[in-house]
Amino acid sequence: MRVCDIIVKKRNGSELSTEEINFFVKGITNESIPDYQISALLMAIYFKGMNEKETSDLTLAMVKSGDIVDLSGIRGVKVDKHSTGGVGDKTTLVVAPVAAACGLKVAKMSGRGLGHTGGTVDKLEAFEGLKTYISRQDFFDIVNKTGIALIGQSGNLAPADKRLYAIRDVTGTVESIPLIASSIMSKKIASGADCIVLDVKVGSGAFMKTKESAEELAKAMIKIGDAAGKKCDAVISDMDIPLGISIGNSLEVIEAIDVLSGEGPDDLKQECVLLAGKMLSLAGIGS
Numbered sequence: 528m529r530v531c532d533i534i535v536k537k538r539n540g541s542e543l544s545t546e547e548i549n550f551f552v553k554g555i556t557n558e559s560i561p562d563y564q565i566s567a568l569l570m571a572i573y574f575k576g577m578n579e580k581e582t583s584d585l586t587l588a589m590v591k592s593g594d595i596v597d598l599s600g601i602r603g604v605k606v607d608k609h610s611t612g613g614v615g616d617k618t619t620l621v622v623a624p625v626a627a628a629c630g631l632k633v634a635k636m637s638g639r640g641l642g643h644t645g646g647t648v649d650k651l652e653a654f655e656g657l658k659t660y661i662s663r664q665d666f667f668d669i670v671n672k673t674g675i676a677l678i679g680q681s682g683n684l685a686p687a688d689k690r691l692y693a694i695r696d697v698t699g700t701v702e703s704i705p706l707i708a709s710s711i712m713s714k715k716i717a718s719g720a721d722c723i724v725l726d727v728k729v730g731s732g733a734f735m736k737t738k739e740s741a742e743e744l745a746k747a748m749i750k751i752g753d754a755a756g757k758k759c760d761a762v763i764s765d766m767d768i769p770l771g772i773s774i775g776n777s778l779e780v781i782e783a784i785d786v787l788s789g790e791g792p793d794d795l796k797q798e799c800v801l802l803a804g805k806m807l808s809l810a811g812i813g814s
């Protein structure tokens with residue numbers, strides 16, 4: 528198999544086979560394919576798209592490119608939540624403890640900021656001295672004891688996505704639905720939760736600028752999750768203006784604590800209730 532033939536095939540708008548996608552992802556991971564050929568294929572995917580099967584194949588190949596976290600050492604239903612990225616989005620800091628207080632297990636690996644969007648791990652580091660990287664056993668022990676732990680993503684989770692994302696970032700190929708869906712879902716599936724709630728942001732501050740494209744992205748991610756045997760649901764939420772009134776890591780932590788104390792801005796409160804409710808209903812607790 529030659530990478531060049533795969534690039535030409537996609538450039539001409541044809542469907543890539545499972546074998547071709549696996550070959551490509553293997554080459555990304557073991558670094559046998561150079562950046563320029565990866566860039567060319569990414570641009571071809573950006574323009575010609577990928578169908579459901581190709582998107583699912585790409586995701587599963589990226590899941591298998593690294594560690595797959597086995598959460599069976601944690602008792603109960605493990606629920607995860609993911610935002611496609613926004614400004615002032617501190618919902619994880621609210622909904623994760625709420626879900627845990629209602630009996631779910633939240634063993635969550637969070638990311639750092641991406642482009643103009645903030646990351647939960649950066650916000651958590653506003654607590655001086657807080658460790659966001661701990662051993663897997665400590666992670667399991669804390670979740671079993673308290674119902675919740677939020678940590679930074681392990682170095683070897685979907686490494687193919689890591690390389691692909693870095694190249695997308697500098698080649699104008701970020702805003703592609705199959706590429707975003709496979710990137711997010713590869714990390715979520717590899718993180719091992721049973722249920723995943725997706726918060727798809729739409730608007731001028733989001734990667735998806737229109738409601739139609741946000742819905743398309745949400746559906747693509749849910750289908751990938753279904754194919755991988757995960758229970759998934761999504762909400763589409765507004766990102767034309769920042770969520771809440773605070774932006775900046777420590778300010779956002781303070782606002783999240785306000786909401787957990789029954790205060791805080793209404794838009795943030797409402798979105799947190801919606802997301803926590805979805806996490807509970809997906810896990811079979813309440814409607």
Ligand code: URA
Nearest residue numbers: 611612706707710711
């Ligand atoms: N978040 C990701 O992890 N990947 C994308 O492609 C976009 C947002």
